[in-house]
Amino acid sequence: MSPQTLFLTHLVFGYVACLLCFSVYVLPRLRSMERVEAQRVIATVHSFRFFGLVFILPGxxxxxxxxxxANFAAYGDFAAGVLALLALLTVRVRPLFWFFVVAFNLVGTVDILIDYYHAVRLGLPVVAGQLGAAYAIPxxxxxxxxxxxxxxxxxxxxPHPRAASVLIGDAAAS
Incomplete structure (x- = not known):
């Protein structure tokens, strides 16, 4: 199999395995949590994105x-990770927390999409072995x-179901 085929196979199966694991083990637990707690769990996962700087680490x-x-992936990951850490640090100041939750999710999503674009445009799947120890990241x-x-x-x-029921309850009470 060519390096490109292996990389794409790994990527597809990575998504399939993550989706299966997430939908069975993680999503039900997140759904049972309050909104803030569920977003904190997600922010915690993303707070490790500083690790993306490994893409520019020689050796x-x-x-x-x-x-x-490499450069865009490294610094995009780092930016998303810093924003996720800021969300975690500001959880007691809810407006700031929600701002950083939105920010790290938007920055992180755009980063991944642009990384995919750069990977395809620059032929990363053909030279995927150059990722070295960082191969597991993508x-x-x-x-x-x-x-x-x-x-x-x-x-x-x-819309948050509990927020809607609170609003409906408030309207019925008045």
Whole structure:
């Protein structure tokens, strides 16, 4: 099998395995939590995105890893990770917490989408071995990140059932 085929196979199966694991073990637990607590769990997962800086660490990745991919991926991950950490640090100041939750999810989602674009444009799947020890990041961690971004963003834009019932209860009481 070619390196490109192996990389794409790993990526697809990474998403499938993460989706199955997330939907069976994580999503039911997150659904049972209060909104803030569920978003804190997701922010905690994303707070480790500082690890993406490994894409620019010589000796961990190969010298022929496309710089156009590595630099943007490293700093995009770092920015999303810092925003996730800020969300965790500001949980007691709810307006700030929600601001940082929205920010890290938007920045993180855009980062992953642009990283995919750069990877395809620069031919990363053909030279995937240049990822070295960082190979596991796009195969295992990125699918989990993207899945949790989708869930977090969906929960941010959908009406909250408890909030609706509180509003309905308030209207009925008056």
């Amino acid at each position: 961990v990745v190969g010298p022929n890893l496309p710089a156009g991919f 195969i295992l961690y990125v699918p989990l990140l993207m899945i949790t971004h989708v869930v977090a963003l969906y929960w941010l834009v959908r």
